[in-house]
Amino acid sequence: MxxxxxxxxxxxxxxxxxxxxxxxxxxxxxxxxxxxxxxxxxxxxxxxxxxxxxxxARDLESLLSSMDQAIQTLDAADQGIQSVIKLIENAKATANQALETKVKASAATSTNSTAFVATTAVSTVTGIDAGDIFTIQVGTAAAIAVTVGASTSHVSALVATITGLTGVTASLTSEGKIKIEGDNGEDLTITDTTGSAANTLGVTGTATNGTNRRTFESDFNSLRVQMDQLVGDASYKGVNLLQANNDLTVFFNEGQTSSLTITSRLMDTSSGGLNISEIIAKAWTTDGSINSAIDQLDQAVNTLRQQASTFGGNLSVVETRSDFTENMINTLVGGASNLTxxxxxxxxxxxxxxxxxxxxxxxxxxxxxxxxxxxxxxx
Incomplete structure (x- = not known):
């Protein structure tokens, strides 16, 4: 051109x-x-x-996602705490029902028409010989053998021998009949093994007329197991704040110089957690043992509520930083838009x-x- x-x-x-x-x-x-x-x-x-x-802004968006996941983790932990509290309330109701249920001893009373007195020699009763043996079993405990004393021993000696057994009491009624009781209210089984002394006294068989708290003990322990299982399931993406060594660190800036570490705490029923003891069989025969279990439950609820408050404070911090980060992202994007x-x-x-x-x-x-x-x- x-x-x-x-x-x-x-x-x-x-x-x-x-x-x-x-x-x-x-x-x-x-x-x-x-x-x-x-x-x-x-x-x-x-x-x-x-x-x-x-x-x-893109870096902060990635951190924002991490904060959202931390919020979900805290929410899962809080749901776990609230659910454990409900189970504890059920366990406390079970304990209170046991407390209201008074233990009544199962009893076998002699049906022999002959009235005994303390000074009567047992061996003088037709059908009872010195050396006869019968066993007494209370609930699932091992049967204990009772041997009729020498021919010169009195009824009072037999009563004393039976009373000396663990969990068993014997006495003479106002009618002079022998009465044998299983103290904890469980079934009382009496069986002749040598001779027929128990049969002659009319106390053989199983007495089921007592009242015990074994069912409440079993129900309490079942709820305790459910508490531990629930705590184990309160995890989110592999992080369980209700178990030990599961701390969660949340970063708030791209340089990772601003962060919050959410400390996990063991919340199972062990002595290192909520300290809710398993009820040993027949432990609730006394009101004091039940009250001790209720005290443990009350303390466990206080512990859970305190931890829920701690998690709530952590949640407030994370939510505040999440809102701030979201606003900062909008500010950054807005600034970039103004330029381009x-x-x-x-x-x-x-x-x-x-x-x-x-x-x-x-x-x-x-x-x-x-x-x-x-x-x-x-x-």
């Missing part, structure tokens, strides 16, 4: 049209992308500043003005070329 000679007017109008076309392309690109800075060539300072702001996003109203107006300028430039170029066209009239 350098070999073609153009007049100054034509060249000026041509350059104007070329610049207008370039500006039209730029404006159309801005309208199409919504950005006034599409690359470093458009505005290096704005482009790289906006890129840095967006990069930090195009004003569509302005760009639309520019497009209209450039289209008008292009039309006028074309007209001006046509007018500028008319001077050269006049030369043709000479031929």
């Amino acid at each position: 350098g070999d073609i000679v153009l007049s100054a007017g034509i060249r000026s109008n041509l350059l104007s049209i070329q610049n207008t076309a370039k500006l039209l392309d730029q404006t159309q690109t801005r309208l199409a992308t919504g950005l006034k800075v599409n690359g470093a060539i458009d505005d290096p300072t704005a482009f790289f500043t906006a890129q840095g702001l967006n990069n930090r 996003v195009a004003d569509t109203n302005e760009e639309g107006a520019n497009l209209l003005a450039l289209q008008t300028r292009q039309s006028l430039g074309t007209t001006a170029l046509s007018l500028a070329s008319q001077a050269d066209q006049n030369v043709l009239q000479l031929f």
